[in-house]
Amino acid sequence: GAGVSQTPSNKVTEKGKYVELRCDPISGHTALYWYRQSLGQGPEFLIYFQGTGAADDSGLPNDRFFAVRPEGSVSTLKIQRTERGDSAVYLCASSLSSSGANVLTFGAGSRLTVL
Amino acid sequence: AQSVTQPDIHITVSEGASLELRCNYSYGATPYLFWYVQSPGQGLQLLLKYFSGDTLVQGIKGFEAEFKRSQSSFNLRKPSVHWSDAAEYFCAVGAQGYSTLTFGKGTMLLVSP
Numbered sequence: 001g002a003g004v005s006q007t008p009s010n011k012v013t014e015k016g017k018y019v020e021l022r023c024d025p026i027s028g029h030t031a032l033y034w035y036r037q038s039l040g041q042g043p044e045f046l047i048y049f050q051g052t053g054a055a056d057d058s059g060l061p062n063d064r065f066f067a068v069r070p071e072g073s074v075s076t077l078k079i080q081r082t083e084r085g086d087s088a089v090y091l092c093a094s095s096l097s098s099s100g101a102n103v104l105t106f107g108a109g110s111r112l113t114v115l
Numbered sequence: 116a117q118s119v120t121q122p123d124i125h126i127t128v129s130e131g132a133s134l135e136l137r138c139n140y141s142y143g144a145t146p147y148l149f150w151y152v153q154s155p156g157q158g159l160q161l162l163l164k165y166f167s168g169d170t171l172v173q174g175i176k177g178f179e180a181e182f183k184r185s186q187s188s189f190n191l192r193k194p195s196v197h198w199s200d201a202a203e204y205f206c207a208v209g210a211q212g213y214s215t216l217t218f219g220k221g222t223m224l225l226v227s228p
Contacts, residue, residue: 004158015131031214042119043159056215062118091158101147101166101209104216106158 002026004107006092012113013082021077021110025094032075033104034067035091047076080097082114116141117208121219128196129227136191136222138206147209148189149216150180154202162204164191176200201226 005024013019025032031050035043045059049069057067064082069075079086089111095106118141128134139147140146147166151159163174170182189206203223207216 020135033215035218040220042121042207042220045215045217048215050214053182058217093159099211099214101211102214103149103161103164105161108156 004010004092004094004105006090006107006110008110009065009108010083010111010113013083014115015084017082017114019079019082020114021079021092023075023077023092023094024104025073025075025092027033029072029094029096029105031095031097031102032069033093033095034075034077035093037089037091037109039088042093046090053088068093079112082112084114087112117146117210117217119206119208119217119219120128121204121206121222123222124220125223125225127224127225127227131195134193134196134200134224136204136206136224138189138191139187140189140206141187142206142208142210144210145184147211148180148182149207149209150174150178150189150208151205151218152202153205154220159205162191163177194222196224198225198226198228200224210214 033048034046036045047057052072064080067077089109091109093106095102120139149164150162188225205221206219209216
């Protein structure tokens with residue numbers, strides 16, 4: 001597609017529920033990133049994929065968070081047993097490569113609210 | 116590990132006045148530096164980037180930034196601010212061998228009439 005698409009744009013859930021957030025990157029971009037942006041903060045890195053594999057998941061806060069990219073395109077961020085502290089905007093980005101000197105293109109984000 | 120400091124949480128500028136947003140980074144080698152802008156409800160849009168070469172880089176919407184290695188800074192400037200520039204601005208640092216970016220906490224720009 002023309003840009004990075006994220007769905008849903010808004011998700012309200014109850015504490016303890018399971019949530020999936022989807023990211024559809026720019027066609028041809030091999031690298032895909034997930035960031036989390038809490039209120040008043042800058043984006044914080046969660047995980048990035050090069051192709052189908054998670055190349056770096058050091059930013060995932062705990063084992064309730066998991067992400068997949070089974071065919072090297074669309075990615076899903078999965079959050080189990082949601083907590084109120086998980087409320088944030090989850091941003092997805094993609095880039096042509098993961099060399100460091102690359103430009104990340106971001107989606108509009110998925111705003112998650114845990115009640 | 117890299118880190119980024121944006122010392123100003125909020126800045127208010129009159130329309131037509133000049134703007135400078137500060138960014139300081141911490142990284143031992145030559146960094147890759149970025150400025151992104153985020154309007155309410157929108158994703159991050161790249162304004163400009165520095166990888167190497169000329170330390171004064173031009174971006175979109177009339178913005179420019181200057182890399183100063185001696186000061187570990189990458190300040191964003193615009194000679195004349197427009198009301199549509201009101202948004203949140205994020206500085207980010209990357210590096211060779213690192214595939215991810217580290218962001219600052221952002222500076223919210225308010226434009227007064």
